[in-house]
Amino acid sequence: QQQVKQSPQSLIVQKGGIPIINCAYENTAFDYFPWYQQFPGKGPALLIAIRPDVSEKKEGRFTISFNKSAKQFSLHIMDSQPGDSATYFCAASSRIQGAQKLVFGQGTRLTINP
Amino acid sequence: EADIYQTPRYLVIGTGKKITLECSQTMGHDKMYWYQQDPGMELHLIHYSYGVNSTEKGDLSSESTVSRIRTEHFPLTLESARPSHTSQYLCASSESLGVWFFGPGTRLTVL
Numbered sequence: 001q002q003q004v005k006q007s008p009q010s011l012i013v014q015k016g017g018i019p020i021i022n023c024a025y026e027n028t029a030f031d032y033f034p035w036y037q038q039f040p041g042k043g044p045a046l047l048i049a050i051r052p053d054v055s056e057k058k059e060g061r062f063t064i065s066f067n068k069s070a071k072q073f074s075l076h077i078m079d080s081q082p083g084d085s086a087t088y089f090c091a092a093s094s095r096i097q098g099a100q101k102l103v104f105g106q107g108t109r110l111t112i113n114p
Numbered sequence: 115e116a117d118i119y120q121t122p123r124y125l126v127i128g129t130g131k132k133i134t135l136e137c138s139q140t141m142g143h144d145k146m147y148w149y150q151q152d153p154g155m156e157l158h159l160i161h162y163s164y165g166v167n168s169t170e171k172g173d174l175s176s177e178s179t180v181s182r183i184r185t186e187h188f189p190l191t192l193e194s195a196r197p198s199h200t201s202q203y204l205c206a207s208s209e210s211l212g213v214w215f216f217g218p219g220t221r222l223t224v225l
Contacts, residue, residue, distance in 0.1 A: 034214070043204050043216035044157070087154055100145070102206075102214055103173075104157040 003027055004092050006105025013080055014113050021075045021108045023090035028071070030092040032100070035064065035075050038087045038107075047088070048075070080112045117141050120205050120217035127195055128225050135190045135220045137205030146188040147214070149204040150174060157204065163188060195224045 006023045013019045023033075034049035050057045050064045050073065057064045061078040077084055090105040117140040127133060139146065144165045149157040149172075159172030163182040177199070178192050188207075192199055205217040 036216075040154075041219075041221075043206075043218045045216070046213060049213070089157065100208060101159060101162065101172075102147070102208075103159075104149075106156045107154065109154060 003103045004090060004105040006090050006108060008108060009106065010109040010111075012111045012113060015081060017080050017112075019077050019080055019084075019110055019112070021088055021090070021110070022072065023074065023092075023105050024070075024072045025092050026071065027092070027094060029094040030103075032093045033064070033066065033073050034091050034093075034102075035062075036089045036091060036104075038089065044089060077110075082112045082114050085110060085112050118205060118207055118215050118217040120203075120220050122220060123218060124221045124223075126223045126225065129194075129196055131195050131224075133192050133195055133222070135203055135205075135222070137188045137190070137217060138186050139188075139205075139207040139215070139217075140186060141207060141209070141215070142185065143207035143209055143215075144185065145208045146182065147206040147208070148172070148178075148180060148188070148190050149206065149216075150176065151202045151204055151219075153202065161190065195222075197224045200224050 004025050035047045036044035037047045038044040048059045048062045063076040066073045088108045093100045093102045119138045121136045146163050148161040151157045158174035160176040161180040163169045202219045204219045206214045208214045
């Protein structure tokens with residue numbers, strides 16, 4: 001059972017473009033939605049995160065848009081650069097037995113061409 | 115940069131060997147996790163712990179076992195490695211506000 005569905009699987013954008021990655025979830029108990037960036041051979045690193053009481057959050061060139069009624073959220077990267085080329089994962093968490101479990105989407109391999 | 119460490123970074127071993135993957139964090143987090151990830155693919159939770167002497171199995175069934183004797187240390191053990199265990203293993207810890215920090219991972223290859 002896929003609790004967080006992410007699309008597209010891969011994305012190629014020209015430098016300066018705005019890649020958009022989408023995620024959808026089913027579990028209304030989720031209360032925290034982070035995005036992670038992962039470079040080859042590295043562990044995922046937290047990029048930006050949002051809670052369901054907020055519809056949008058910006059940090060630098062990265063923006064999360066959150067639609068609670070549709071149970072969807074997305075990542076936008078403004079003025080994308082070749083250094084942004086990485087795999088991006090959305091995730092969601094809910095509190096279970098005192099330990100929050102983080103569930104990941106399938107990942108999006110993003111390539112920014114020069 | 116998160117203070118969470120994993121050793122070894124790379125491991126190539128033969129079938130049937132016992133291995134232990136080490137994970138340590140210096141942030142004092144109570145909650146720690148092990149994820150399994152095939153290269154560039156989705157992360158799957160295989161074990162988690164919310165404190166000393168507590169361990170739980172995750173969403174993905176795994177033949178590995180874990181222990182949590184000290185807050186900062188969360189090792190993962192495979193008693194008899196098989197080629198199907200070839201994967202990347204990521205350790206993570208989280209603070210009370212729900213922010214997860216990941217280690218660099220151990221890339222395991224079982225021949």
